[in-house]
Amino acid sequence: MVTAMDPISKLTEYFREFPGIGPRQAKRFVYFLLTRHASYLDEISRLILEIKKNIKVCSSCFRFYQEYSQGNTCKICSDTSRDQAQLMIVSRDVDFETIEKSKFYNGLYFILGGSIPILDKEPEKRVRLKELEEKIRKNNFKEIILSLNANAEGEHTAEFIRSHLKEKFPEATFTISILGRGLSTGAELEYSDSDTIKNALKNREQF
């Protein structure tokens, strides 16, 4: 919590909490806002106030979605024309968006909610493990695709999820695969273009 500071420093502190934003960038955002028109600031403030109002978390894949009906599942989870035998596991909503935008995947998703840093002492607190197990138990997946970042943390997370699933589902009939290294090393999924996603999916490997 930020207290008793001038508005510039205060807002800078808030922007610093955003993912991937350092102190300099945070300050640049604040000065950028200062150059904008009052109507722009009004609009942005209004959007911030409203952002959570019509957004729900899907009870099946755990992604954020805009409420469009009474149900508790998103459009993708309730779309029976999608391949019900494939489950793709991604870290965050932005990764889901990148994959979905590529239009090369037609199965279901599961949002882990994060990734697991190397040497982390409590990995089960970083990702939705119980929820994932439950989702797998309730469905009849033939393939589980791990679509995580091609960096050390993403690989560590993939390895952790794989061994966890092998332990929990020793008799499993599903296979586990991982995106092919069409993704260059170190690449974050969210910044990959559709062609890269297509190749990474096409070249996915048994894991």
Ligand SMILES: [Zn+2]
């Ligand atoms: Zn869903």
